[in-house]
Amino acid sequence: MPTEANIxxxxxxxxxESPxxxxxxxxxxxxxxxxxxxxxxxxTIGKSPSKLVFLIGAGLFxxxxxxxxVLPR
Structure with missing residues (x-):
């Protein structure tokens, strides 16, 4: 039986935990x-909207x- 190099x-x-x-x-x-x-x-990891996408969108807006x-400088 070959052994794996990486475990x-x-x-x-x-x-x-329990041999x-x-x-x-x-x-x-x-x-x-x-x-x-x-x-x-x-x-569930990929289901929620990305915070990065929200921040980029808010920055562009x-x-x-x-x-x-519309907003003063």
Missing amino acids: AVSKIAAYA DDYIRAGGKAYNAKATRYGNRAHQ IAALIYFE
């Missing part, structure tokens, strides 16, 4: 509740108001 931190953490469960599961997910929570967290002299 993921999550695998080390899972082994450190017996980790070995019994063959290195796969063994805590269904934690797996559901992790999947949900990963899916304010710059346009200054350019068209």
Whole structure:
């Protein structure tokens, strides 16, 4: 059986948490509740609007108001 050169931190953490469960599961997910929570967290990362896009848009809007002299300099 070939060994991997790199080991993921999550695998080390899972082994450190419960070596017996980790070995019994063959290195796969063994805590269904934690797996559901992790999947949900990963899916929500890209759903919210980006703060950077909002800040750029707000900056452009304010710059346009200054350019068209709606706001004083």
